[in-house]
Amino acid sequence: MTVEPQPLATHPCRQQCRWRGTDAVRDGEPVFACTACGSQWVRSQPWAPIDCDGTRDAALQAELALRP
Numbered sequence: 001m002t003v004e005p006q007p008l009a010t011h012p013c014r015q016q017c018r019w020r021g022t023d024a025v026r027d028g029e030p031v032f033a034c035t036a037c038g039s040q041w042v043r044s045q046p047w048a049p050i051d052c053d054g055t056r057d058a059a060l061q062a063e064l065a066l067r068p
Contacts, residue, residue, distance in 0.1 A: 008040040009033070019049040021059045032060055043067060 005026050016036035024031035029042040032049065041049050043063050050056055056064070 008042065008045075009038055011037040011039050013037060013039075015052055017049065017052045018057075019051060019060050020057055030063060032057075032063070 008026070008031070011034075014036045018035040019032050019041065020035055022031045022033050022040075024040075026042050027044070029044060032041045033039065034049065036052075041047075043066060048056075048064055049060065
């Protein structure tokens with residue numbers, strides 16, 4: 001039996017974004033979450049998060065570099 005992963009969390013933006021890595025892994029990809037709203041992101045998504053100050057955390061930037 002194949003178990004489908006839980007959908008990533010998505011919540012309304014508070015415009016206070018700070019994306020950081022979590023301990024979670026989804027389909028082999030590390031899960032990042034916004035510390036303000038709790039939304040989640042993984043590398044295979046077609047968009048890329050950015051912090052409210054226009055920067056990206058080094059770990060998130062490294063994850064983006066793994067995209068094909």
